[in-house]
Amino acid sequence: DIRMTQSPSSVSASVGDRVTITCRASQGISNWLAWYQQKPGKAPKLLIYAASSLQSGVPSRFSGSGSGTDFTLTISSLQPEDFATYYCQQANSWTFGQGTKVEIK
Amino acid sequence: QVQLVESGGGVVQPGRSLRLSCAASGFSFSNYGIHWVRQAPGKGLEWVAVVWHDETRKHYVDSVKGRFTISRDISKSTLYLQMNSLRAEDTALYYCVRHVQDLRDAFDIWGQGTMVTVSS
Numbered sequence: 001d002i003r004m005t006q007s008p009s010s011v012s013a014s015v016g017d018r019v020t021i022t023c024r025a026s027q028g029i030s031n032w033l034a035w036y037q038q039k040p041g042k043a044p045k046l047l048i049y050a051a052s053s054l055q056s057g058v059p060s061r062f063s064g065s066g067s068g069t070d071f072t073l074t075i076s077s078l079q080p081e082d083f084a085t086y087y088c089q090q091a092n093s094w095t096f097g098q099g100t101k102v103e104i105k
Numbered sequence: 106q107v108q109l110v111e112s113g114g115g116v117v118q119p120g121r122s123l124r125l126s127c128a129a130s131g132f133s134f135s136n137y138g139i140h141w142v143r144q145a146p147g148k149g150l151e152w153v154a155v156v157w158h159d160e161t162r163k164h165y166v167d168s169v170k171g172r173f174t175i176s177r178d179i180s181k182s183t184l185y186l187q188m189n190s191l192r193a194e195d196t197a198l199y200y201c202v203r204h205v206q207d208l209r210d211a212f213d214i215w216g217q218g219t220m221v222t223v224s225s
Contacts, residue, residue: 001167034211036150043200043218044150049211087150091210093164094140094152 002026002090006097012105019075021100023088028068032091035064035073038099039084047086048073078102107131107214109139109184109201114219117191125219127184127201132214134182135159138204140212141175141186143197143221153199154186168194191223 003026013019023033031051036044046055048064051071061076075082083104088097113125127139141153154165154175163175174187184201199221203214 032209034209036212038150043215044212045215046208046211046213049213050209053208055208055211055213089150089152089212091204094155094204094210096150096152099149 002029002093002095004088004090004095004097006086006088006100008100009098010101010103012103013078014105015078015080017078017105019078019082019102021073021086021088021102023066023071023073023097025069025071025090029090029092031067033064033066033071034089034091035062036087036089037082037084038087044087049091075102109203109214109216111199111201111216111219114199114221116222116224118225119192119223121191122187122189123191123221125186125188125199125201125221127186127216129182129184129203132203134177135179138206138210139177139184140202140204141184142200142202142212142215143195144200144218145194145197148197151197155204156184188221191221193223195221196223197221 005024033051035048038044052064085099085101110128140155156175172190176185198218200218201216202212
């Protein structure tokens with residue numbers, strides 16, 4: 001089974017900060033990677049697919065990069081509505097990372 | 106409006122069974138693979154099962170193999186998850202989710218979830 005490891009598990013940041021979250025796959029997955037945002041009490045929302053493609057309607061401050069085993073999600077300028085938990089997911093067998101909570105500093 | 110609506114959750118004793126349903130609307134149900142993803146209280150997301158658009162393939166996470174069965178009724182645009190021999194560790198919010206091949210199999214539509222609590 002492919003395991004996904006995210007880091008950090010949580011990050012404290014301020015509005016306007018640049019935030020980067022890392023996701024590592026236990027084996028190569030090409031670009032079969034997606035990123036999701038989940039707010040408390042809500043279903044997850046797709047942000048990025050195919051490692052770097054922005055889902056329709058998602059603000060351009062979100063970006064993804066990487067291929068193979070190492071991936072990143074970057075929020076270029078953190079907004080109040082971005083405080084949430086973020087998950088990576090490999091789309092070969094659909095396992096998720098453990099999540100990264102972005103909190104207000 | 107494209108949506109997935111889950112139902113069937115509840116409180117059940119260990120060892121008993123429960124069947125979840127997921128009603129799809131606003132899109133051609135027969136063209137998409139549909140998954141169940143669960144989230145235990147305060148925990149992360151766990152993929153549970155998938156049925157391919159044509160039902161030729163079904164896959165399960167190891168922890169539910171032999172206990173859970175995923176199926177779909179195209180005529181009713183409805184997905185099911187039959188859960189047998191339930192355990193306390195199956196307690197979670199269960200989401201029905203659509204994957205899109207054109208999005209590298211990412212999950213673009215999520216239901217609101219239905220809660221399953223396994224407790225004596």
